[in-house]
Ligand code: FES
């Protein structure tokens with residue numbers, strides 16, 4: 001099957017069996033390794049991308065569902081202004097990750113802030129519960145999201161003047 005879609009802002013196409021998983025195609029056809037295969041069961045969050053603007057796990061995403069859609073991977077997201085908020089927040093919180101799951105953490109934080117600029121503890125807990133991380137403290141992740149939220153609000157406020 002030939003699948004056409006927008007990948008990090010560029011129109012693209014690829015011919016693969018329709019049930020090929022998107023996480024595999026990203027790596028093998030496009031050399032994008034930020035979405036990592038982990039559990040391959042939709043649980044660890046390491047394979048996440050923004051699919052039509054929503055956080056989505058690519059280990060459960062067959063290529064036929066990608067046709068005609070817009071995808072942003074971590075490689076594309078780091079070029080956006082939204083990334084600077086998250087980067088600032090995580091640095092400010094002193095997060096010092098091994099980087100195995102950092103793409104997932106960044107996209108989780110961004111997705112949460114898209115819907116809520118002042119997330120409650122419960123909303124943060126819900127959003128972050130799908131990230132399996134072995135080496136950064138949960139509290140610094142939460143703190144990082146809070147700093148990122150403040151940075152994003154500041155940027156939005158400056159933009160409105
Ligand atoms: S590899 Fe996709 S959620 Fe774990």
Ligand code: FES
Nearest residue numbers: 097098101133134
């Ligand atoms: S930062 Fe190392 S596993 Fe999450």
